[in-house]
Amino acid sequence: xxxxxxxxxxxxxxxxxxxxxxxxxxxxxxxxxxxxxxxxxxxxxxxxxxxxxxxxxxxxxxxxxxxxxxxxxxxxxxxxxxxxxxxxxxxxxxxxxxxxxxxxxxxxxxxxxxxxxxxxxxxxxxxxxxxxxxxxxxxxxxxxxxxxxxxxxxxxxxxxxxxxxxxxxxxxxxxxxxxxxxxxxxxxxxxxxxxxxxxxxxxxxxxxxxxxxxxxxxxxxxxxxxxxxxxxxxxxxxxxxxxxxxxxxxxxxxxxxxxxxxxxxxxxxxxxxxxxxxxxxxxxxxxxxxxxxxxxxxxxxxxxxxxxxxxxxxxxxxxxxxxxxxxxxxxxxxxxxxxxxxxxxxxxxxxxxxxxxxxxxxxxxxxxxxxxxxxxxxxxxxxxxxxxxxxxxxxxxxxxxxxxxxxxxxxxxxxxxxxxxxxxxxxxxxxxxxxxxxxxxxxxxxxxxxxxxxxxxxxxxxxxxxxxxxxxxxxxxxxxxxxxxxxxxxxxxxxxxxxxxxxxxxxxxxxxxxxxxxxxxxxxxxxxxxxxxxxxxxxxxxxxxxxxxxxxxxxxxxxxxxxxxxxxxxxxxxxxxxxxxxxxxxxxxxxxxxxxxxxxxxxxxxxxxxxxxxxxxxxxxxxxxxxxxxxxxxxxxxxxxxxxxxxxxxxxxxxxxxxxxxxxxxxxxxxxxxxxxxxxxxxxxxxxxxxxxxxxxxxxxxxxxxxxxxxxxxxxxxxxxxxxxxxxxxxxxxxxxxxxxxxxxxxxxxxxxxxxxxxxxxxxxxxxxxxxxxxxxxxxx
RNA sequence: GGACCCGGAGUCGGUUGGUAAGAUGCUUCCUUUACACGGAAGAGACACGGAGUUCGAUUCUCCGCGGGUCCACCA
Numbered sequence: 001x002x003x004x005x006x007x008x009x010x011x012x013x014x015x016x017x018x019x020x021x022x023x024x025x026x027x028x029x030x031x032x033x034x035x036x037x038x039x040x041x042x043x044x045x046x047x048x049x050x051x052x053x054x055x056x057x058x059x060x061x062x063x064x065x066x067x068x069x070x071x072x073x074x075x076x077x078x079x080x081x082x083x084x085x086x087x088x089x090x091x092x093x094x095x096x097x098x099x100x101x102x103x104x105x106x107x108x109x110x111x112x113x114x115x116x117x118x119x120x121x122x123x124x125x126x127x128x129x130x131x132x133x134x135x136x137x138x139x140x141x142x143x144x145x146x147x148x149x150x151x152x153x154x155x156x157x158x159x160x161x162x163x164x165x166x167x168x169x170x171x172x173x174x175x176x177x178x179x180x181x182x183x184x185x186x187x188x189x190x191x192x193x194x195x196x197x198x199x200x201x202x203x204x205x206x207x208x209x210x211x212x213x214x215x216x217x218x219x220x221x222x223x224x225x226x227x228x229x230x231x232x233x234x235x236x237x238x239x240x241x242x243x244x245x246x247x248x249x250x251x252x253x254x255x256x257x258x259x260x261x262x263x264x265x266x267x268x269x270x271x272x273x274x275x276x277x278x279x280x281x282x283x284x285x286x287x288x289x290x291x292x293x294x295x296x297x298x299x300x301x302x303x304x305x306x307x308x309x310x311x312x313x314x315x316x317x318x319x320x321x322x323x324x325x326x327x328x329x330x331x332x333x334x335x336x337x338x339x340x341x342x343x344x345x346x347x348x349x350x351x352x353x354x355x356x357x358x359x360x361x362x363x364x365x366x367x368x369x370x371x372x373x374x375x376x377x378x379x380x381x382x383x384x385x386x387x388x389x390x391x392x393x394x395x396x397x398x399x400x401x402x403x404x405x406x407x408x409x410x411x412x413x414x415x416x417x418x419x420x421x422x423x424x425x426x427x428x429x430x431x432x433x434x435x436x437x438x439x440x441x442x443x444x445x446x447x448x449x450x451x452x453x454x455x456x457x458x459x460x461x462x463x464x465x466x467x468x469x470x471x472x473x474x475x476x477x478x479x480x481x482x483x484x485x486x487x488x489x490x491x492x493x494x495x496x497x498x499x500x501x502x503x504x505x506x507x508x509x510x511x512x513x514x515x516x517x518x519x520x521x522x523x524x525x526x527x528x529x530x531x532x533x534x535x536x537x538x539x540x541x542x543x544x545x546x547x548x549x550x551x552x553x554x555x556x557x558x559x560x561x562x563x564x565x566x567x568x569x570x571x572x573x574x575x576x577x578x579x580x581x582x583x584x585x586x587x588x589x590x591x592x593x594x595x596x597x598x599x600x601x602x603x604x605x606x607x608x609x610x611x612x613x614x615x616x617x618x619x620x621x622x623x624x625x626x627x628x629x630x631x632x633x634x635x636x637x638x639x640x641x642x643x644x645x646x647x648x649x650x651x652x653x654x655x656x657x658x659x660x661x662x663x664x665x666x667x668x669x670x671x672x673x674x675x676x677x678x679x680x681x682x683x684x685x686x687x688x689x690x691x692x693x694x695x696x697x698x699x700x701x702x703x704x705x706x707x708x709x710x711x712x713x714x715x716x717x718x719x720x721x722x723x724x725x726x727x728x729x730x731x732x733x734x735x736x737x738x739x740x741x742x743x744x745x746x747x748x749x750x751x752x753x754x755x756x757x758x759x760x761x762x763x764x765x766x767x768x769x770x771x772x773x774x775x776x777x778x779x780x781x
Numbered sequence: 782g783g784a785c786c787c788g789g790a791g792u793c794g795g796u797u798g799g800u801a802a803g804a805u806g807c808u809u810c811c812u813u814u815a816c817a818c819g820g821a822a823g824a825g826a827c828a829c830g831g832a833g834u835u836c837g838a839u840u841c842u843c844c845g846c847g848g849g850u851c852c853a854c855c856a
Contacts, residue, residue, distance in 0.1 A: 003815095190856085205856060218856085252782090252855055260856040269856065328854070371785065375851075378784055382852085479785095480851065509786085510850060518850070547804085550795070553786075554849065558793070560805050567818060578815035621795065625803065640815075648814075718822085725810050725822050732813040762813095 003580055003687055006573040008537030011683045016123055018682075024692075025064075025128040027075040029466070036072035037472035038064060039455045039502055040129075041485070042079030042137065044086070045114040049121040051511040051519055051557055052478065054529050058545030059508050059620065060476045061127045065675035066615050068128075069696040075469065077133035077458050078122070081451045082111045083396040083444070085176075091395075100394055100423070107395040108138055121529065126538055126678050135457055137397070137450040143419035146445065147400040148462055149453055149496055154401070154412050158350045158495060161403060161410055164388060165271045168342035169332040170289025170302075175346070175392045181330040181339055188327050190256060192320040193313060196234045201226075201245070202320055204256025206327065208313060209305035211236055212294035213263040213284040214243055218273060221247035223258050236261075237318040238309065239295070248273060265341045272384060283343055302340075347390035347399055347443065351491060352383055358491050361500045365490075368618045369552035372482060372507040379483035387488070389446045396444030402427040406436025452488035455501035475502040479509055479552070506618055509554040516556060527557050539677035540566035546620035546676055568628055569680050572673070575636050576684045579666050582647040583659045583688075592653035594646075595752040597661040598703045599710025600639045603630060604665045608699035611672050624676055631669050638714050639665075645759035663688075668697035705749065712776055713753040716740050719778035720761045737781045738763040741771035 019025060029035075040060055043053060064076045091106045098106065115136075122129065136142060153159045166175040188206050195201040195217065203217060214236050219226035226245070233242040243261075250269065251260055264274040265284045274281060285291050291298050297305045313319040330339045351358075359380050367373040390399055398421045400413035413420040414428045422440030432438060453461070459469035477485055486505060493501035510518050513525025520526060532541045543565035548555035607630040614623035643658035650658075667689060674681035674693045685693050720738060724731055738761050742750055747770045754766045763780070771777060 006816095203856085207856075210856095250855095255855050262856080269854075325855095369786095374785065379852080382784090483851080512849080516849070556793080558805090560793075563818085564804060570818065571816070574816035574819090576815080581815075619795095625795070629803075636815085637820080641813095641820095644814085721821050722823090728810065730811055730813065731821065732811090 003573065003577045003684065006570060008539070008569070008679070012124070012126075012538050012679050015679045015682050016126065019128070020123070025074075025076060025130050026132060027077075027130045028073060029468075031073045033071060033073035035075065035468055036064075036067045036474070037075045037458065037469050038077070039458060039472045039475040039489075040076065040078055041477050042081040042135070042451055042454060043118070044081050044084055045111050045118060046086070047114050047117055049118055049125070049529050051527055051529060054125065054541065055511050055545045055548070055555055056476060056478060056508050057122065057125065057127050058542050059506060059551070059618075060474075061125075061542075062546065062615075062620050062675045063474060063476070063506070063618065064128050065678060066696070069671065069674070069693070071695075074128075075133065075458070075472075076127075076129050077135070078129045078131065079135040079454060079457070080111075080115055080137065081447060082108075082115075082136055082138040083447050083450060085393065085395075087111060088393060088395050103394055111138060124533070124538060125529070126542065128678075133458070140419055142450070142457065143397050145453065145457060145462060146397045146450055147413065147418050147420065148415065149456075149492065150400055150445075150449070151412050151415060151418075152496060153349065153492075154410075156495070159347065159389075160350070161345060161347050161401070161408070163343055164346050164348065164385075165265065165341050165343050166346060166388065167330070168287070168340050168344070169335065169337060170285070170287065170340055171335045171337040172332060173287045175342075175344065175390075176332060176339065182333040182336070183328050184331045184336070184338075185326065185328050187324050189322050190325040191310065191313070191322050192257065193237055194318045194320060195237060195259075195261075199318070201229060201234050201259055202257045203259045203261050205261055206325065207263070207306070208309045209291065209297070209302055210263040210265070210284055211261075211309065212239060212291065212297065213265060213282040214239075214261045215264055215274060215279040215282060216243045216262045216277070217245045218248045218251050218260050218262055219245065219258060220251040220253045221249055223247075223251075223253050225258060229259075238312055238316065246277060248277070265343070271341055275385070281343060285340065285342070287342070289340060346388050347401070347441070348386040349389050351387045352385065354491065355380055355383060358487070358494070361494050362486075362490050365500055365502065366504040368504065368506045369550075372479060372505070372552060375479070375482045376486060379487060387446075389449050390441075390443035391446055392442075393444050396447065397450055398422055399441045399443055399445060401441045402438040403441065404432035404434060404436040405439045407432060407434045409433065409436075411438060448484050448488045451485060452492040453496065455489065455493055456497060461497070470497060470501070471499055472502045474504050474506060476506045476508070479507050482507065507552050509549065509552055511548075512554050512556045514556065514558060518554075519557065532562055536562055536566040537569060537679070539569050539680045542678075543568065543624060543676050546624040550621045551618050568632070569677060571632060571636060572669075572677070572680060573684065575631075575640065576666060576688060578640060579662050580688055582643075583663050586656065586659040586663070588660065589656075590653050591656040591660045593657040593661070594654070594756065595706050595709050596639065596642045596713065596756050597657050598706035599713075600634065600642075600661055600665060601700070602702045602704075602707050603634045603710070604668055605699040605702050608668060608672070608697050612696070612699070615675075620676075623672075627669065627672055627676075631673075635665055635669070638710075638717075641717075641760055642713075642756055671695065671697050708746065709749055709753050712742060712746055712750065713757055715776040716757055716778050717760055719776065720757075720763075720780055723778065723780045732762055735761060735763040735780050737765045737767065739767045739769070739779045739781070741769050741777040743774050743776075744770045 038060060064074045067074050087107050087110060091110050095106055150159055169176050190204050190206055191208050192202055192204050195203050217234060229245045230247050232245050234245055235242050262270050262273045264270060264281045282293055289302055291300050291305050331337060332339055362376050400420050402411045402422050409432055411428055423442040427438040455472050460466050489501055513519045515525045517523055517525060540562050544562045547561045607626060610626045611623045646654050646658040670681045670685045671693050682693060721731055724733060747768055750768055758766045
């Protein structure tokens with residue numbers, strides 16, 4: 001069956017089926033080849049595969065397919081990071097509030113449905129995933145592995161329960177993660193309040209209702225106005241208590257009066273100061289947002305208290321002035337009510353004391369692009385607290401711990417009982433050593449606890465740990481989750497396996513819309529993969545990932561890139577049709593090669609070398625543009641025209657030389673383009689040459705003389721065309737004579753290509769003269 | 782506010798210490814047995830501003846301006 005007309009859809013369907021049936025992407029641990037293990041991101045199941053995912057997975061697939069052609073046994077696994085708040089929201093929207101177990105079941109059901117819509121999209125994109133290696137964080141084995149990892153870290157003293165500050169929604173009465181907050185800009189009032197018995201110090205605050213929790217006043221260390229205040233005590237208005245005046249460089253001298261009261265809660269800067277200066281902690285309100293420890297004001301809501309206190313301050317003559325102020329407050333994304341900081345008992349993993357160790361480990365990994373390591377370093381060096389790993393939610397992996405209701409002693413689950421759910425399961429011992437009753441932890445793990453052991457999971461840890469698969473070769477991920485996924489994975493895997501989890505990190509940038517801003521639904525610059533696939537083929541979309549920019553840069557989505565990629569596919573297809581026809585009846589042997597053939601092959605070999613080098617350094621942009629340029633310009637524009645006269649006429653040996661060269665170069669191009677455009681490449685290859693693309697081409701000779709002569713020939717041809725165009729002649733219009741003027745040293749050798757010039761320019765005769773300049777000149781008649 | 786990335790033809794953009802690929806758009810020509818979703822030819826930028834290093838910078842350093850990403854966010 002000849003190639004016929006290009007029909008991307010049927011080509012795509014055909015090859016997706018072939019690969020599935022042949023198990024083309026299955027990892028075979030017994031193949032005897034060198035392993036190449038990729039730690040791929042487990043996406044959160046949202047329903048649609050967006051362009052960010054397309055970019056990330058295309059990168060992974062470029063590498064995976066390239067490495068296979070290079071003879072590696074590639075493991076391309078796929079996981080799903082299932083637990084998470086968005087699913088809880090979706091399920092609650094659909095079913096309302098349900099009992100815990102039932103609710104979690106619905107979450108699992110919803111997740112499975114969503115995954116089953118996403119998996120086909122990934123197959124459609126041609127990602128060469130070994131689905132036999134699929135994993136889910138909701139699976140009991142995964143729960144077991146995560147809980148086991150926490151037991152191990154607990155044994156080493158890395159996990160502890162402590163009283164700490166968390167983001168809290170008073171309306172929902174729940175701790176929330178920072179990622180669950182929205183920004184809300186509003187106008188508020190900045191109150192200038194006199195501190196001290198005799199109005200000694202003027203402090204500006206937007207939260208006068210927090211006075212009762214005030215534990216200090218801060219000024220900037222170099223602020224002359226307050227030089228004499230530092231270290232002294234001052235009385236808090238309305239309340240009888242005194243607090244110390246201290247200095248901290250984080251104070252903004254320009255804001256308000258330059259003096260700021262610190263309330264241990266109120267905002268995160270307060271919390272940070274309290275922590276940094278070891279200030280006492282006063283709980284300011286309860287779970288419902290009512291003031292506590294506030295004397296007469298206790299029991300009032302934040303809003304009521306604020307109004308009342310302002311009135312009282314005024315009555316007391318303590319309120320100097322009030323001015324309006326634009327501020328941003330964090331609100332809970334679900335209920336839109338302002339979020340408070342509250343102290344509560346949570347679980348933590350020690351990270352702060354391992355900064356140096358983590359940095360050294362991360363530095364031993366190769367980062368592409370290199371500056372992404374800088375991001376990692378900045379984050380790590382600036383860590384202020386340990387990692388809070390507990391969440392008061394339902395859909396997640398339970399923390400495998402109990403604690404004594406009396407003395408607080410922690411009891412970890414027994415390994416043999418895993419996975420456990422302390423909310424309902426029996427504790428490992430009847431009662432605490434102190435005789436107290438054990439309380440099962442009802443909190444679940446932060447999702448990053450789940451996903452930060454993927455390199456271990458891929459290697460079968462803990463029960464079927466295959467050390468040949470760990471550490472892996474490559475981690476691929478987005479720049480936005482360096483400080484989370486990369487950070488936590490490197491840290492946790494180091495602690496659990498004693499070795500960095502991968503040798504190389506490949507970071508892709510963010511996908512931006514055509515307006516240059518990060519793609520998001522709210523900005524209305526959002527494009528989904530399926531929108532693109534309605535217009536062009538998968539191979540075009542895949543090429544966009546390489547063409548959108550160099551590795552690690554933010555990538556703008558542009559229809560023109562996609563369209564260009566599509567026209568390349570069309571070009572590849574049509575040129576292949578030509579080669580198919582031109583090489584009909586060709587059998588190897590007796591080829592007579594001309595200089596143009598050596599020229600093309602030299603260019604091919606240069607291209608192979610350059611593309612290989614680019615692929616080795618994950619520079620997909622360079623690899624693909626190099627290929628495009630060779631194929632489109634050297635192969636199609638020039639060489640195909642050069643040899644038409646030989647394949648249509650010419651003597652048998654001469655024809656064979658052209659045919660052999662056409663075929664050899666096309667074959668190599670198909671091999672090199674197959675990581676980017678596997679569907680088209682596979683179809684053409686199998687039709688023309690039979691079988692599958694199995695190897696990467698080897699580069700051979702580069703004949704400098706042929707390169708020079710080829711260039712002279714094409715320069716001359718270009719001039720001929722130019723002059724034909726000037727004379728409004730068709731390109732195939734016959735000419736009486738083409739007279740060429742060449743640099744001295746080329747004159748003799750030009751005889752090797754003058755027949756080509758004659759045939760391609762359709763000239764009756766060619767005359768060659770030596771010129772003075774290095775340029776080729778042409779006159780046609 | 783901090784860190785990082787970026788700032789070049791109308792638009793987008795790779796590389797490079799020695800005056801700048803390619804794509805797209807534009808102009809003109811060509812139905813030539815792979816391709817008109819094509820082919821050929823052509824016009825178009827002296828590389829954000831300033832200072833410095835250098836024989837020489839678009840490429841290196843610093844400052845400023847502008848854009849992006851991540852983080853922080855003002856009591």
